Amino acid sequence: MNILQVSTSDRRGGAEGIALALRDGYARAGHGSWLAAGHPSGDDPTILELSAKRQRVRSAIDRYRGREEFRFPATRTLLDLPPVRPDVVHAHNLHGWYFDLRTLPQLSHETNVVLTMHDSWLLTGHCAHSFACERWQSGCGSCPDLATYPTLARDGTAANWQAKARMYRDARLHVAAPSQWLLSRVSESMLTPLSSRVIPNGVDLATFSPGDKQAARLALGIPLDRPVLLFAAAGILNNPWKDWPTLRDAVAHLAQTGAPGRPTPLLVGLGEEPGLEASDSDVLSLRYLDDPAAVASVYRAADIYVHAAKADTFPTTVLEALACGLPVVATAVGGIPEQVTTEGPDATGVLVPSGDARAMAEALGTLLADDGRRETLAAAAAAAARNRFDIGMTTAAYLSWFEEIQC
Structure with missing residues (x-):
């Protein structure tokens, strides 16, 4: 053929x-x-x-x-x-x-x-x-x-x-x-x-798969002791389909309400030129990467993949995150609910209403505070990628x- x-x-x-x-x-x-x-x-x-x-x-x-x-x-x-x-x-x-x-x-x-x-x-x-x-x-x-x-x-x-x-x-x-x-x-x-x-x-599971988080962070210069949230999109700030303001507000709320003495989360934005929030030490910008192996390494450096969108169909970034064993917190728009399972033993993440920064912050905070739950979701995420994506x-x-x- x-x-x-x-x-x-x-x-x-x-x-x-x-x-x-x-x-x-x-x-x-x-x-x-x-x-x-x-x-x-x-x-x-x-x-x-x-x-x-x-x-x-x-x-x-x-x-x-x-x-x-x-x-x-x-x-x-x-x-x-x-x-x-x-x-x-x-x-x-x-x-x-x-x-x-x-x-x-x-x-x-x-x-x-x-x-x-x-x-x-x-x-x-x-x-x-x-x-x-x-x-x-x-x-x-x-x-x-x-x-x-x-x-x-x-x-x-x-x-x-x-x-x-x-x-x-x-x-x-x-x-x-x-x-x-x-x-x-x-x-x-x-x-x-x-x-x-x-x-x-x-996605290509030979490239996108769970890996060594510590090695990935060292390669990217990301602190080993901070919780890391990852969001990936082309031109995060000006992408009309994504929702940077909601994600920014969610991370700010999370930092304000976090437990005293605990490291504040670092948000990594993959797909934006450096300067996403130039004055914010809680945000790290990484430019678009054309090498899939390099992209997979960024996913492995994170604890949670977070996807804030106003409109979306079936984002590949969510599939890549699942394949790398990341729990996903995402807005429930378009086909995203068909990617992320939220209930039962096969749950891979949490869905929140579009534009709801507080709900997103609460979902992120709950997962960051529960290492066992994150590990369970991570294992299910990798399994979902193998079985479905x-x-x-x-x-x-x-x-x-x-x-x-x-x-």
């Missing part, structure tokens, strides 16, 4: 990282495997550039009218990019200003097209996450937040929604989502796939589905 994936870029992390891992997994299973990227960064022969060059004049008019940009002519040559014609096109995020969504009907009649959703963009008039807005269910229009990525200059969301609905009516698409939460949104939208599956994302399982699930689709 020959499989061509499509992704915004070929960087490791998030949706792009999942696409890269699947490319490797498909190849190891003996299949032809390539990745077409709109914004490639390397010279790997299996990474194919899908030119993001746009039709400038028409694109400018579209932007002025509040229309989403689909005028990327190279998309029409997608099936000619690999050395052999693909049996399956497995597409990931198609936003990011590189892909002509209008080609989906033709593509899906020439080969099998599987869309893996990593957010809600395919279902809306422009936004990747709609927060509390439900206009996407009935046609968008009167958008409450045009600044949400991907941004629009004017409100063309109703026309954009209708354009997507027309494309989907003429297309033969198979849709996957990493969480039931996201797939349920598909059933409430204008997208009616030929088939659909929940296939949880996974191994990238090998994700790869196998897709390949099995692809075989069914071709029959």
Whole structure:
């Protein structure tokens, strides 16, 4: 079987990282495997550039009218990019200003097209996450937040929604989502796939696994005697989907209410340039790391992984933390409740309401004060990753589905 994936870029992390891992997994299973990227960064022969060059004049008019940009002519040559014609096109995020969504009907009649959703963009008039807005269910229009990525200059969301609905009516698409939460949104939208599956994302357990905490801290220069909380995200301060203010307030509250004489927690922010809180000795910024082994070492240095989000689908960072044996304290948004088990012998962490700094502080404080509970959650976290979130399982699930689709 020959499989061509499509992704915004070929960087490791998030949706792009999942696409890269699947490319490797498909190849190891003996299949032809390539990745077409709109914004490639390397010279790997299996990474194919899908030119993001746009039709400038028409694109400018579209932007002025509040229309989403689909005028990327190279998309029409997608099936000619690999050395052999693909049996399956497995597409990931198609936003990011590189892909002509209008080609989906033709593509899906020439080969099998599987869309893996990593957010809600395919279902809306422009936004990747709609927060509390439900206009996407009935046609968008009167958008409450045009600044949400991907941004629009004017409100063309109703026309954009209708354009997507027309494309989907003429297309033969198979849709996957990493969480039931996201797939349920598909059933409430204008997208009616030929088939659909929940296939949880996974991580490489050979890289992300429990390890020597002391060695990890020494390598990073982190004190051995302080409790360490870790949060990882791209651009923590300005990431519209994450919730740095809530996390900052939770850590401040935790420091104020901690037991006298006990070391205050150190919050490590992975994915932000140094200076996250330059004057705060309780916060350590670590820039984005491209090496997965180096990222795993940061997880091993922590006691708890904390994930504060306003909107999220199935964050890879939570999976990496579980795989490294970290208890997780996270906000209960999107598909996160499907990642973190909170009750019973298989519990791996604690979920709190979005935006509730006090609840987050209390959950963190309770775990930091109970070494035995943390150790129990840590063991269950590593087991959950082995049983549910191994990238090998994700790869196998897709390949099995692809075989069914071709029959």
